[in-house]
Amino acid sequence: MSFNTAITGLKAASTMLDVTGNNIANVSTTGFKSSRTEFADIYATAVVGAGSSNSPGSGVTVAGISQDFSAGTIEFTNNNLDLAINGSGFFQLSDGQGSTTYSRAGAFELNKEGQIVSKTGKFLQGYGLDADGNRLPIGNLEVSQKESPPKATESIDLSFNIDDRADSSTLLPEYNKDEPGSFTYTTTVRSFDSLGNEQTVKFNFAEQRPVRQQYAYDVTGLTNFTISGVTLDSVTDFVAGELVDNPPDNKRSALAAVDPRIDLNSIRYDGTELSFELKAAETDTGGMRVTDTSAPLIPTVEQKRDANEVRTYDLAFTGSPAGTIEIGGVTVPITAGQTHTEIAQAIKTREPQILDRNPDIEAIFINDDGVNPPQVEIRFKADVGEVAANRYQPIISNTVAAAQIDFGTATASGVASAIADPDEHVVGDNSYQGKYRLYGYLNNEELLDLGKLQDPGAGSETEPGPILISFNPRSGLLDGINVFGSDGSFTPGTQVPAITISGADPANPLTEIRLDLTNSTQFASASIVKNQQQDGYTKGDLIGVTFAPTGEMVASFSNGQNQSLGVVAFATFENQDGLRPAGDTEWIATLESGNAILNPPGTGLNGTLRSAALEQANVDLSTELVNLIQAQRNFQASSKTLETANNITQNILNI
Template identity: 30%
Template sequence: MAFNIGLSGLRASQVDLDVTGNNIANASTVGFKGSQAQFGDLYSSGFLSSGNMAVGGGVKVQDIKQSFGQGSISGTQNGLDMAIDGDGFFILSNQGQVEYSRAGQFSIDKDGFVVNNQSMRVQGYQADDEGNLSGVRGDLQIDAGNLEPRRTTRFDSELNLDSRESVLEVIRQTYPTPWSDPNNPPAGLAADETLTFTYPDGRTIDVDFQAGDRAQTIAERLNELSGVSSSSRTRLDIVDGVIQPGTNYEVMGETFSVPGAGGGITNSEEARDWLQDAINDSPLNTLNATAQGTSGMRLIDSRGNEVTVTEVDGSGNPVGGGYSDTGVEEITNISLEQGIVATTDAGGTSPILGSDSPDITRTNTFDPEDQRTYNHATSSTIYDSLGNPHTMTQYFVKEPVSGGDSVWAMYVQIDDEDVGDPPFTTGEPTRARYELEFNTDGSLASVDGDPNGQILISNWTPKDDSGQPNGADGPLPIASGGELPIAEPPVSSNFMVDMNETTQFGSSFGVIDQQQNGYTTGRLSGLDVSDEGVVFARYSNGQSQNLGQVALASFANTDGLSPVGDTNWVETFESGQPIFGQPGTGTLGGISASSVEESNVDLSQELVNLIIAQRNYQANAKTIETSDAVTQTIINLR
């Protein structure tokens, strides 16, 4: 009997040693859960046996119980490493077989699936193209492709307009100064001239000009003065009768061959119209080539460059004078702030000032190129359907109070061009102007009568740097069906501007928030994981998007799970069926990103258990040794 008891103790101690050794061996295994051998005593008893005289039969191993207590969480350098802080298991698909694990060392395979070290696919909830998470569970896959661009369809503008500001008023004194020579290229000023500018405080500034100075030079010199602004242009009128069918003409280095009668052009007027279209469609489109009724054609270069038209032969050699029968004119416009007076030393009418009696106007008319005509401006970036960025500028002008209403005018330009809706389905964009009316408490009452504060930009044609349409979706005018809300998916460049949060308080102008929903294309630059297990993709364009969410599972009886190696468990009858859910919901724990859960083995405790198991083994061996000695004594009786 004693031999069997000792043997059972040896077997139990050996199992205890094995369990302790396995715990020590996996003390650094991520997600490992330590085990403990649980023992029970053995008694032989029957229906008629006496309980108070029973002698035990030894010991047996009742169970090897795993401890699913939380292990320490430590950080890593891998953004896809995850640790469960709380209850739950990661769900893994091993070629169709579902296993569960606490080891969150994940990476991405060649197909973009999130996998563990054994290439088992992590299960989760996939997101659609808009980043919306579905409730359908499957293999979690990361799309490493570029993020497609998204056009701007909504622009939210929240700012404050200072109610204390006054209505702007600008006094302009305009001096048109033409000079021309109808038969020769412009030679600039005919003689030296000095302009004297007298300011309201009595100081004077003299500006000297030399004979031959061109309009552009004069304008540049004048713009250097305080309170003085100037612009210039060169204008060339091509008289009807000069442009002939079947003739070659050179304009600023570009040659144009006007078709003859066989090409459908039979007279000088048609030839002029053809040349106008040819210039507008050529690299010279920065010229303003405009037909002037039946009198001829006008070429204007806003930069002040000389515009030449020369008749050439088939080899490009000039046939006649470059300005034959043409009128060339250079114009300089000068605007002075109130109180500034300009005089000239030229006798009579000044070639620059033109008239001694300048036109004086009092106005607050908006001019985007004149900062004196608007109170404030702010710019933001928007995107077309190809993902190209464009600059939208909002200008704000305080309007005179009428009938007790407090009104501001907002003007909108995109890339410095007007985007107002024309009254018909076609036509040049008009100036986009909207009236913002405010309540007495400073809140926005309406925009152009709309109490929701929403406006529609419906006449924007996205253009490239050269000013030509860039191939993105164009406008859908109101007359053609453009309206709010914007259709989904959008089919035009139309977008909504929401001004509902704009206020008019007695504080300085300030942009509180400007947001729009468009962006350019972006490359995948990194991945982040939230506490809810949502995988975010970060792109080079500054955008982020949901790619999916890790799913977790819990069990009614975690101790009933069966270990299958690789720090994984499988469902059993004793564990019950899994309950799936999102991290942080129900009894499921949250996710710690760039972290792993260490083994929950207490190495110090295991070393003590190792000593105890060793002593137990030695003691049970001593029992067998003693029984052997007793038995030997009996055998030696004679």
């Protein structure tokens, strides 16, 4: 009996030596999991008397060799196809013949077909992705895209600041894309056509100048004519030469709705000529047409005037009275016997005081041809806009009884005083402030269609040309895109309407680009680009593959694009201790382990994926060396037991 007991001890110690030696031998094996020898004692039992305390035992047996699935140290490499699992899970591998194994060794490579394989040639399993990024059933992961096809630019995000300090009045009167002095700011964005050719889209921003467009048409003999699609009756729609609302048609209101660019108060008709002005914010006619029954009319006058308000007063009076004329709080004394010209010059000499006291006034002019009565012309700054009628009107007073002063329509006699009304009044208009005409050019040559309407009220047809964008002159924030009257306006801070660019893809005329100007401003600081992005690119070749922590396999191309080609699948088991080793640092699922549960990395209890990293063996070398000593000691002790039993037996035989 003692011989058998000693032999079981020798066998157990030998097995422990084998397991320990195997651990030590694989200390540098990627993904290796160390094993541990587990022992159990042997007792000989019988049906009758089983479990007697007098049984000495029959030795030791190896109850099992269990593996330690704790994680090993992760070391980083220079190969993106080296993968490590940080946490729970196994790579699923297929040999292509129906056999599936599981491993923690992530030293993968590409085969000639672009498939990701282990060092033994087995295929790494994962989810494929369709064109919309949805996961497909589990299969071999492969780099299916060797090149990235070109993509035409379809979206441009552009934000900028235009210096509010720039003076639009200094711009050249006529816009010219090749003359920088005719626009305020310019910037160029790179784009790509459908074939991957690089193009450029240049944007010029021309701030509206403080002017109003004037038009006049010869309508002699016409009883009806049309402005922007609204037909006007020369008899019923005009009173004293001004356009009025005459029910039931209300043509004035109809024209205001169809083409709000026209200043309705400026429309005049005298039986032979039709004239009108555009608001200062609208210097582009954009398809505006004046026609008779069918044919467009050509303007006989097409010019511009300053948008400044101008008030003109005739110095016409009887006698030579004494008194005062007060303009903007500055008093000009008039002595008896002064001539018209002398009074006008007296006013001119007070101009510095008037301007100093009244910052809204730009200048005072004296118009005196020596024949007609002199005129006093008060010109206001353009940015003031329309000045209230009760401001800056001259106050005339007279201290000479029975004398008469006629200053425009105002009169005064005795010690009375009066406020003079202007003989001529040009309306002020500062609606140009913060308004810019935006031009777009393909490669600085071809004028692009940015959404400019062909004909007001004629539908959605557009044509190449400028559109109007606007900034709030008080806050400097963008508040209008493709502004047409009130259309296109929005509250700063809300969603900015996009601009649709057509014709910027020479390879495909159907391509449209969405231009987003969100966060653009007009502050008193240098004009700069704050953000500039576009989504087009040229053709690219594959330059590498990387993996995200969540398992996405991402292909990188020479055109700077990345494309997700699949997702690595991680396998977990209800009982991973039940896995059976299959060699090459791989395991096979068994009944004890249960079937593999497959999910992407980072989901559920799965660990995450590390690219360019390998998991080292979890062997503790110092522990294994101690185990060697312990196994050797056990072997020596069992040998001694065998030797002692042999000596006892020999002694018995010698009796």
